[in-house]
Amino acid sequence: MSGVLKLAQKFNCFYLSGLKSCDYKPFVVEGFQVGLVRPDVMKQLLKYPEVFHVNSGCVELNPAFRDYKERSNEIDKVLRKLRAENVFIALKGWRDEFYEVKTQFNSQSLLKMDRSATCLFGIRNYGVDINGYIKHPVKGLCLWFQKRSPTKQTWPGKWDHMVGGGLSVGHGILETAHKEAMEEASVSPHLLKDLISAGCVSGGIFPNTEFVFDLELPVDFVPVNADGEVETFELLSAEQSIERILSPDFKTTSAPITLDFLIRHGVITPENEEHFLEIVELLHVPLQSIYERYAPLNSNNSVKENGIPPAVRNS
Amino acid sequence: MSGVLKLAQKFNCFYLSGLKSCDYKPFVVEGFQVGLVRPDVMKQLLKYPEVFHVNSGCVELNPAFRDYKERSNEIDKVLRKLRAENVFIALKGWRDEFYEVKTQFNSQSLLKMDRSATCLFGIRNYGVDINGYIKHPVKGLCLWFQKRSPTKQTWPGKWDHMVGGGLSVGHGILETAHKEAMEEASVSPHLLKDLISAGCVSGGIFPNTEFVFDLELPVDFVPVNADGEVETFELLSAEQSIERILSPDFKTTSAPITLDFLIRHGVITPENEEHFLEIVELLHVPLQSIYERYAPLNSNNSVKENGIPPAVRNS
Known part of the structure; x- marks a missing residue:
């Protein structure tokens, strides 16, 4: 079985063990x-x-x-x-x-x-996530990842996608995405004009639905944390991104967000991933x-x- | 209930009525x-x-x-x-x-x-589909649609996405996508280099899984049919594309492919579609x-x- 399928099963233990x-x-x-x-x-x-x-x-x-x-x-x-x-x-x-x-x-x-x-x-929990990426002239598609602050209450010190946050009462989905992007990665309102809603991912260790956004950034953009919730950021190639989400240093519940991005952008395909259909399905549990x-x-x-x-x- | 949700329920009658x-x-x-x-x-x-x-x-x-x-x-x-x-x-x-x-x-x-x-x-049936699109300087995101030949055995004369076809024994997924793109729309091998695997859509009136590809085309590209299976092609704006898939002249079983594209590319969002989560779910029935x-x-x-x-x- 592929590492990616194992990962998809891991973050969906709620669905796979309990519900069924x-x-x-x-x-x-x-x-x-x-x-x-x-x-x-x-x-x-x-x-x-x-x-x-x-x-x-x-x-x-x-x-x-x-x-x-x-x-x-x-x-x-x-x-x-x-x-x-x-x-x-x-x-x-x-x-x-x-x-x-x-x-x-x-x-x-x-x-x-x-x-x-x-x-x-x-x-059920709801959240908002932003995949920040660039199209590098040499390295091709690259993704920005954040390392969570060691003082965070959940998943301290783990790697995570560029920006993410929970939906709070009274705040809209797009509004939350903008707020988190500015606080966590200092993305300017000018750059946020390119933010694109890209669907949602459902499943998780607990029943969770994440509203997913993609943001293509300038090649020379570097995220800077503004709220103390992030220790550092790192830019990885598509290949390195797969390795990163498979590593134990990655926040398990965030892996589906990056996986979904890599599938939508042609990195993980039915030609290179034998369990492609199972994996796509595990990203969209019918909650x-x-x-x-x-x-x-x-x-x-x-x-x-x-x-x-x-x-x-x-x- | 929104027209889009009704459509999503219509093409998933197999799942919604039978299985459950x-x-x-x-x-x-x-x-x-x-x-x-x-x-x-x-x-x-x-x-x-x-x-x-x-x-x-x-x-x-x-x-x-x-x-x-x-x-x-x-x-x-x-x-x-x-x-x-x-x-x-x-x-x-x-x-x-x-x-x-x-x-x-x-x-x-x-x-x-x-x-x-x-x-x-x-x-279960399997197919391959290509969303051919352009980024128009004035109209923004536009999609190419084909009108199926009136002599086709299934869904004659109905509107459909740019390119699609069933998977035949002994032929690969990407191989089939290339073959159909050339036969149905005369897309050159040069342009096919930009073909991107974008996931899959599962469900249907009968249990069906479609491997989905996106292809950004030059603004001046015009598809030309080469195998007699297509009557004509038309380029529609994102708005017009939603109207088209909601019309009775659209092939019901192809609607999920276009819907999935419009969701992944930020046209249909949780902000403008109340039933966003249900719709995404109906595009990914856990077959x-x-x-x-x-x-x-x-x-x-x-x-x-x-x-x-x-x-x-x-x-």
């Missing part, structure tokens, strides 16, 4: 599926029947909770108990920073929970379908009704 | 899944128990058949009977042209069957996983063992 085995149950709030709960998490939630209703089909947040505030408070109380009992390693990373839980990245928030707990409930199980009760969307993904339907 | 409802059963030959059989087709195959073994999990070609020749002959006999009985409209298009049935596009053929019958068994159910009995590939797609596993 039907062990996960949808996490439902107000009739909407907002997450997927692992069996070990379910076992703990069963201890709080006044907050979580676990049945054969799903894990539902008590529908008697009246609003955003009550839902957030009730979940927060359970999470703080689980944290005190040291049940989940994930909660050791408690951040006192809330994440808004929604059905779609552009829909209203149903509740908030500590960012460290979102992985326990399989809450949208997987998270569409529980339409609201008053929905008359027939696609949702008939198009229930089996991973969820039979669980 | 678990009504389809894997078609297994020599321990490999090579297709998916619809319930109405299954009903007919039950009448030939000496050829097809239908059980709760799959439809299996009699494993007692010794080789490629015997398998092909036995299926051919059944198909000719079904054709004489007028059971399936699809067989009215009998072509006396064989299609090689394989597990992977680059693996050995297990049997051959008439091309008109492949849709009954959900046999590879869906068709991986039946690994050969002596396989020790743990990904296949653990990673059985539920659509198939529970059927």
